Amino acid sequence: MAAEEAPPFFAESIVFLAATVVAVPIAKRLGLGSVVGYLAAGAVIGPHGLKLLGSGEEVLDVAELGVVLLLFVIGLELEAKKLWSMKRDIFGLGTAQVLMTGITLFAFTRLLGLAHSTALVAGFGLALSSTAFALQILQERGQLSSPYGQRAFGILLLQDISIVPLLAMVAILAPGEGPSTYSEIAREISIVLGAVAAVIIAGRYLVSPIFLLLAASRAREVMLTAALLVALGSAGIMHFAGLSMALGAFLAGVLMAESSFRHTLEADIEPFRSLLMGLFFVAVGMSLDIHLVADKWPLVAVGVVAVMTIKGIFLWALARATGSPNSDALRIAVTLPQGGEFAFVLFTAAVGNSILDYETANLLIAIVILTMLFTPVACLGLDTLAARVKARGVENPSIETFEEAAPTVLVIGFGRFGMVVAQILTSEGLEITAIDNRPDRIDYARKQGYKVYYGDATRADVLAAAGAGKATLVAMCVENDKVMGKAIDLIREDFPGAKIFCRATDRAHALDLTKRGVDFQVRETFESSVFFGRAALEVLGTPVDRIDQIEEDVRRRDEERLAVQLEEGMFAGADRLHKVTPRKFGKASREKASAD
Template sequence: MTDYVEILAILTSAVLIVWLFRKLHLPAILAYLVAGMLVGEHGLALTHESVDYEHFAELGIVFLLFTLGLEFSLPKLMAMRHLVVAVGSLQVGISMLIFMSIALFLGQSFASAIVIGGILALSSTAIVIRQLSESGAMKRKSGQISVAVLLFQDVAVVPLLIIIPMFAEQSDTSMVLELLLALVKGVFVVGILLSVGKWVLPRIFNLVAQVRTDELFVLTTLLVTLVAAALTQWFGLSMALGAFLAGMMLGESQYKHQLEADIRPYRDILLGLFFVTVGMKLNLALLLSSPLLVLALLVSFMLIKILVLKFLVVRAGEQTKDAWASAIMLAQMGEFGFVLIALASQVNVLPLDIASLLLGAGVISMAITPFMVEHARQWGVWLSKEEQQNTDELSQLPSQNELNDHVIICGFGRIGQTVSRFLKQESIDFVAIDIDPLRTTKAREAGENVLFGSSRKTELLEAAKLSKAKLVVIAFGEDKQSIEVIQKVRSLAPDVPILVRTRNDDNLERLQLAGANQVVPESLEGSLMLVSQVLSLSGIPFSKIVKRVQKERKSHYSHLHGFFQGEHTDMSPEAIERIEFANAVLLTDDSFAVGHSIAALNLTARRVTVVSLKRDNSETEEPPLDTVLQAQDTLVIRGKPRRVERVERYLQEGR
């Protein structure tokens, strides 16, 4: 019964705190750490046998390393080898050496100093990559540098996972001999796993895939991961190393994305449990008793990482502003730092008070990371005053013609360039704004009117003569950025028409509410083009097809919204907030709606749309509001999933 109460306490605190942290746009990792701290022996003491959970939670790290192996790309590593070797390897090596020296100076043992150096040298791959992707900064030079450094750090985790357990072994042999022995074991195990991965696993997964059973595919994935982990553990190496190698083996296969999708739920849940167990070790009283010590550790290790990385990036030949920006992005402690803390604590290499101190500083550093990544470029430009001149040169139009009644294209990628070509054919002036410096430079060399910078900046929009433009086209397809650009354009020019490209209709209403005059969803436009071809090949006159397509666009693709859900439809909380379902409601003799007109039911007030009415063998699209419903009618309605459910109950029960 006690175990049940402990598990219930962990799950309850995790659910509530993760929900709160996501509302505050903070990483889920921090939520799990706080949940563990709350229920642990240093918090409310609701759990006492945390070691029981640690063995189970270790599987979270196994699955994390497996997915890391899936995403690990040797060709990508080779393509970025200049930055990976010149910056990534030296950053890890130099940072570790500095932190080790400081730890030894402060009285830590050699083993503890190595662990502390490894923990502080690593950055958060999960948080930084996610922030770069959401902000669209992945294509910037600073983003590419950050990815290269993180790529090497991910590889550097593996030897650290091997070395740390060795410090716990009381052996007469030297560390060098132990490392050599581990290297021989590692080469042997890698050889076995790579051979199996090349010759055996593809055939196994081909056989499994032919059965077409999702459960069998998932079970096979779990089995392969755990067998590889058990094999490396049997040879005295880390389970995580085996999982990483298993992921590498399957990373180049055709099943890569399916494997990642299958393993993600298990990884996320068990990884969450792992971080809860880490949080249980966080001694809040110790942190509160010495807040200045935590703050000093936080500021010092982040400052050292920033200075080291900035020096290395400049030394590699990159611009100073990019060096500062990438260094600021990678200043925090990473999730693998927590993994190393837990491992070192288990084998009694790291003192508990030092572990709590590192955990506290790491949690705070990760909490402020989204803010630092968001402002990294701005701070980088400010810290390197001389670099501002280079961006200013790209912020001036090469054309000397006076712009008037022109088109502004935000985003000069493939879509933006295609739009510009058609505009030139019709002799319509345009100005493009793009954040990719290489693309901007190449386009300007070809004589194109392209400004470098963010379309969200007032100065760039004014330089593009927004007040004299007749149309703004937002072509980059990222809805979050598009909304910000729309709001900025509307604040400067309330009346200018705005045309927005989006990938699908998920945020159609939000874009329109933000001020977009016309939203063009690629998926729906693709559907319209397909329908046009189908109708044309079916013998429908072209003029009638054009009228149908124009009508659909004028009604904001109303007939293309809503669909019947399938077995694999995304029903995650984020998806449910944006998708629309079509649902057929069969009215029986006892249904409340029978005998009522559609108008009397007032379904529009319940924010659903009546798509069609099926009666006997006929179907009426958008039936008149005065239509009286009868028994055995099938009413097809469309709306958000929860609204559709409520309306179906209302039609049947009247409440």
């Protein structure tokens, strides 16, 4: 019996997965990062390589969803206040970079003989860096939250915004096209403003109540579906208005950054983002016309060197002029010198409007892809230079700087116990992140002014999204012993650098925590009972020094009993219990205490 026909894209999926499984580990082994592996895999299996897959443009339509989800996740990490604090980097540094680099590259392409309108599109298209590529590099290096990473992100965000006026420029430069009427311009502006308002209103007032309702159902798959709906729905609204889908998803992420479900959303979307981002870079690699590069290699080589050099110089100079130390300016310069995915959009639009011919557009796309390939090499070169300088013992702040790291705490469980712990930590000005899996607690804590997020502590991806990898200390304040045990095992395995402090619910739990090797554990009932007993003795007239002796003796006996129980079992060590002893002070002491 003949086998049935395979499902659509089945063979293509196998080719894609096989190519990435081979190429990505090799690239990472060479220190070039996973992105280079994806690009190389796409170039090899694409229509200009082994021809195992068809056109990269067909794959790119689906793969661009990876960029959308990436920007949504990035938005989740940026609250509106933090984004507003970056306004100088976004609108100042970012605008200056696009304008100065675009004008310079326009002049350069004019010298190469391109027509005025063609050179204008080419220059500003090449001035845009790759948001997906640069953010992937920053995330892999764990430097997205660093000062230079935040400034680089500000530049990338402005570039994403600038695609709108650049596409309008293409329409204006198109031969035979007259300028739009004022009514058409007003209509376009109203659509854009309406789309932005719709995303803001939905993100601010509708999404959180819906997620509270879904969280109460405890259906993880529904939460995942809702997370994807928020990201893709906001992207679709912006796309309808003619804006970048990635920008729409980013805006939705920023609006959800203050939501209680921020870390769970990030953890749920991360697997889809990673897979689609890999597919995106493979599709970009498939677009590289290797035969065209071989035929026009001198022109392509000049273009790659010119783009990376001009962009790198402007990035370094502008970063230095706006306050970055030399080390950060250098890192920005080697992270953002490549062309970007929006250049493909711009060049395609220019071909459709008869501004660029097909061959010129392919040459420019080849230059963009090759600058992507060489960017990790530039980053690796700077790292190697910094390592050599450090090995020689040379103090060179122009290459290497060290940042002060403030301790952070992850509080898991925000009931009465966790809330008191949070009060003490925040009173010292320490930064805390708190997660709980009960929507009612989260809602109550938020009303009290605490930022608590919805999250399951038994999921490693949720712990990672909540910052367990960066936390100096994890405070386990949950009541459920089994949940705490699973969370401790995950933290020990995936985040070994964090100290673990635990709330023990009873003696048996305390013994279990001791066996697990936590850094600190306290029985809430024992400590409250000791405090209760002290207060009772004070009222009954016992002198303070005698109370101190009693407490010291009780604690010593309790520790000895715990040690015996660890060796012999729960019911051992009864002889260490405190026995009844006669009072060692008489009537005079009682009369003095009564008088006091």
